Every structure is written in C-alpha cells, then in structure tokens.
Amino acid sequence: MRRMKREKKLTKRERKALKPGPKPPAGHDHQHIHCISCGRHIDAPEFSAPIPKAQYITCDHGSRFPSCTSCMAGSQALIDEHERTGQQVNAAPAFH
Numbered sequence: 001m002r003r004m005k006r007e008k009k010l011t012k013r014e015r016k017a018l019k020p021g022p023k024p025p026a027g028h029d030h031q032h033i034h035c036i037s038c039g040r041h042i043d044a045p046e047f048s049a050p051i052p053k054a055q056y057i058t059c060d061h062g063s064r065f066p067s068c069t070s071c072m073a074g075s076q077a078l079i080d081e082h083e084r085t086g087q088q089v090n091a092a093p094a095f096h
C-alpha cells in the first residue's frame with residue numbers, strides 16, 4: 001500500500017489555502033438602509049407603515065435616497081445640492 005506522505009504534512013501556505021474565506025454574517029442579508037440626513041438605520045417596514053416613518057426621495061437622475069419622514073427637509077436639501085453639483089449625496093454617517 002502506498003503511503004500518502006504529502007497529505008499528512010501541509011506547508012504553511014497549503015494550510016492557509018484550506019482555510020475558508022470570510023463568509024457573510026448569517027441572517028444579515030437584508031438591505032441596510034440609512035437616512036441620508038441623520039444617518040439613522042431605517043427598517044424596510046417603516047416605508048410601508050400606516051404612518052410611514054421613512055420614505056424615499058428620488059433625485060433628478062432617478063436614484064432613490066432613503067430618509068426619515070422627520071428629516072425630509074434636511075434630506076431634500078441634500079438631494080437639491082446633489083442635483084445642483086452632480087456630486088455624491090453628502091449623506092450623514094450611518095449609525096445604529
């Protein structure tokens with residue numbers, strides 16, 4: 001019977017190659033939506049609630065940007081700026 005010597009002793013490089021790569025965190029494949037004005041995390045159902053707590057603003061280019069309903073004035077100003085300058089929307093840093 002032949003002995004498979006090479007299978008027993010892996011080099012460091014070979015061992016590294018066997019390691020699984022980074023996996024996406026389980027159960028976290030939903031979309032991350034954040035208000036562009038305040039950065040608050042928005043849950044998708046907030047858009048369709050009887051009294052919506054969030055809504056999308058569509059810019060001249062047809063892109064949709066999420067915003068709290070209470071942040072609409074500020075968010076609209078950001079979109080106006082974006083449309084005027086053609087720069088990326090100067091969104092607030094996201095937080096949870």
Ligand SMILES: [Zn+2]
Pocket residue numbers: 032033034041042094095096
């Ligand atoms: Zn988030």
Ligand SMILES: [Zn+2]
Pocket residue numbers: 035036037038039040067068070071
């Ligand atoms: Zn907001």
Ligand SMILES: [Zn+2]
Pocket residue numbers: 059060061062063082083
């Ligand atoms: Zn745009």
